[in-house]
Amino acid sequence: MSSDSTSVEALAPGKVNLFFAVGGVRGDGYHPVASLYSAVSMYERVVLTPTQRRGITVSASIVEGSLLDQMAQAGEFDLSVVPLNNKNLAYKAAELLLLEQNLTVLDVSLDIHLVKAVPVAGGMGGGSADAAATLRAMNEYLVRAGLVDAPVAESRILEIAATLGADVPFACAGGLAVGMGVGDELTHVEAGGSEDSALNLVMVASTTGLSTPAVFAELDAGREQNTYPAPGQLSVPEELLEALTSTGAPIARLHEISRYLRNDLQQPALTLQPELAKTLGFQDAQIVASFVSGSGPTIALLMESEADAEALAKSLRRRGRYAVAVKTPAE
């Protein structure tokens, strides 16, 4: 978090799910899950700036060089798909934080500026990251502006986050975490000891987004017809956690991790966007594994090293694809 006398700024990362097992649909339409979230070094930035008009406005721009920027430059992404009103998750987050402090949007005069990098409707939790960063920035702003005496406690922030979306508590926490319940009951996992233990991924974006509810609905429909396997045990395998926290021989460790990667939403996402199979099937000697990120359609390629990730991302961009190298877990 950083701030000067006029604005307050906060960052929140996008994510991948290294493991995502989905149970049967509940009465409220949600699914119980066992998720292993891992934050990626692709950050959404939120800047709160005082304005002359009472209330909250939302504005947005794009981080240069990001996946979104690559798509926007090619005319394949238009920022107008992000709602700049009270439907925006960042606006909703600000409203809830104000409510918690017995205030309303009319007690402040603020612009929430979103500096976006994460593909929209991409399965990487970009909107959730904006909500998380807004909760943090607003919590700081209200104290600095003298509108409240004390910030909302971190534990309460996580409860508010859960009412905004299943992924929002993790976006607040970052790092590596198991998410149970609907993904909101978090247990932090300490990642491998050294900086080298972070995984290197190439994230490849798709120009058409996927709606999260539509992908869950496709999973339910396919399970009814036995197209997809019935729900399995809802727990993240210990072997995966051990491999992630180990400092063993780098390549052997990556292959051990890749044995346990799983995403129950991958097949449904492929059914809805069959062209994803091409990206998932990329052949490159340094690709250890490929998987759909969350509800998709962004695809993660697990690489042997940072240099391999940078080289592949560059080569994919040369071939007209939207790709960027990232590290995970990130804070």
Ligand SMILES: C[C@@](CO)(OP(=O)(O)O)[C@H](O)COP(=O)(O)OP(=O)(O)OC[C@H]1O[C@@H](n2ccc(N)nc2=O)[C@H](O)[C@@H]1O
């Ligand atoms: C699938 C995941 C994987 O991390 O994220 P994405 O890959 O889309 O980013 C998450 O479960 C999404 O989290 P988030 O995007 O916060 O979900 P919400 O806004 O709470 O819910 C959107 C919709 O997704 C479905 N949903 C979400 C979570 C869950 N455990 N079961 C569900 O069935 C419901 O249809 C719900 O109405």
Ligand SMILES: Nc1ncnc2c1ncn2[C@@H]1O[C@H](COP(=O)(O)OP(=O)(O)O)[C@@H](O)[C@H]1O
């Ligand atoms: N701050 C935001 N950033 C992006 N999309 C948002 C935001 N607030 C609301 N939305 C809406 O939520 C949808 C999904 O958002 P996003 O978080 O990008 O996808 P995903 O759930 O796949 O990670 C978007 O298509 C958009 O209509």
